[in-house]
Amino acid sequence: MGEQRKINFAGVVRSVQPRSNVWRYRLDNRNHGLTGYNIFLKGAAAGEERNFAVAISEKQQEKMRFHIGDVISGTGWTKKYPKLEYADFYRAGSLKKEKVAIETEEESASPWTGEVPALSVYEWRGCRMLDGRTYSGKCFVCKWACMANVTIEYDWGVSQKFRFESFCYGPKNCKLYKMGKPRPVPYKGDTPSYDDGGLDEICTERRGDED
Numbered sequence: 001m002g003e004q005r006k007i008n009f010a011g012v013v014r015s016v017q018p019r020s021n022v023w024r025y026r027l028d029n030r031n032h033g034l035t036g037y038n039i040f041l042k043g044a045a046a047g048e049e050r051n052f053a054v055a056i057s058e059k060q061q062e063k064m065r066f067h068i069g070d071v072i073s074g075t076g077w078t079k080k081y082p083k084l085e086y087a088d089f090y091r092a093g094s095l096k097k098e099k100v101a102i103e104t105e106e107e108s109a110s111p112w113t114g115e116v117p118a119l120s121v122y123e124w125r126g127c128r129m130l131d132g133r134t135y136s137g138k139c140f141v142c143k144w145a146c147m148a149n150v151t152i153e154y155d156w157g158v159s160q161k162f163r164f165e166s167f168c169y170g171p172k173n174c175k176l177y178k179m180g181k182p183r184p185v186p187y188k189g190d191t192p193s194y195d196d197g198g199l200d201e202i203c204t205e206r207r208g209d210e211d
């Protein structure tokens with residue numbers, strides 16, 4: 001458990017993505033709970049120049065409408081449980097838009113860099129696993145990309161494992177999409193199960209290839 005402190009940050013927005021908690025149990029369950037947005041920034045946090053991410057709530061994003069290219073500032077807290085949270089800082093406050101990005105036309109091709117939708121839109125769409133390198137590369141700026149905080153039920157009710165996994169909420173026919181390797185889901189005393197895309201189909205069954 002880390003000791004928490006409040007920090008000031010400022011920087012230019014590099015990406016806005018949904019923030020989610022995923023719960024895995026073998027191949028029986030992969031539940032996605034959306035909890036707000038992660039704002040990825042290049043700038044200064046706690047007096048240090050760096051790239052970093054700040055978790056904000058849905059209400060904060062609704063009000064501030066952060067977008068790639070905006071220069072923003074605010075406060076945040078360091079993480080209490082670093083293994084559980086991908087963003088570097090959370091409990092954001094005093095958020096300000098110091099400079100608004102020049103408006104660009106809504107994108108016509110991937111990666112999709114327009115304004116992020118409400119969390120209910122992500123919930124309805126569901127997501128597929130996204131290859132980690134593709135996430136960090138061309139997909140990083142896309143509003144449909146997501147790096148989730150994942151909890152694996154490793155020994156039911158006794159112990160859990162934690163990791164971060166990349167997902168895509170975008171159209172199934174996106175040319176940049178790559179699933180990557182099947183993901184092992186370990187369980188104590190058993191060989192791991194492999195999430196090889198079957199759960200993606202269930203998670204995104206409401207929509208067709210172009211939605």
Ligand code: SF4
Binds near residue numbers: 110145167169176
């Ligand atoms: S694969 Fe997904 S995250 Fe990447 S550009 Fe396409 S829709 Fe966006």
